[in-house]
Amino acid sequence: MGTRVAEEIEDLLRAAFAPTRLEVINDSAKHSGHSGDDGSGESHFTIVIESAAFVGVSRLERQRMVNRSLGDIPGQRVHALAIKASTPD
Structure with missing residues (x-):
């Protein structure tokens, strides 16, 4: 348990x-x-992403941009x- 949403997030971001x-x-x-814990084991995530799409x-x-790409997640x-989004420098 705990990988379905993470894999979907990865696929969408890639x-x-x-x-x-x-x-x-x-x-x-x-x-x-805590608040927001639904017992699924998939309620809180950190995303570290580096992409040229973030330049400027x-x-x-x-x-x-990251939130929009993830749809209803x-x-x-x-x-x-x-979300920690950076450029490749």
């Missing part, structure tokens, strides 16, 4: 951004029993996403 670095870290265990784009817009299927 397709949208062709990242040079991508890590999808499941942080759900750290939030067990503000930090906030990078986060918006943020806020509906996953309670919390921490």
Whole structure:
């Protein structure tokens, strides 16, 4: 358990951004029993992504781009996403 959503996030981000670095870290265990923990083991994630698609784009817009690429995952299927989006420099 705990890999289905992570794999879907990875697939969507690879397709949208062709990242040079991508890590999808499941942080759900750290939030067990807290608000937003639905017991699925897939409620909280950190995304570390590096892509040329972010060149010239503000930090906030990078986060918006990532969220848009994930469709209904943020806020509906996953309670919390921490996004660290950078350019390959």
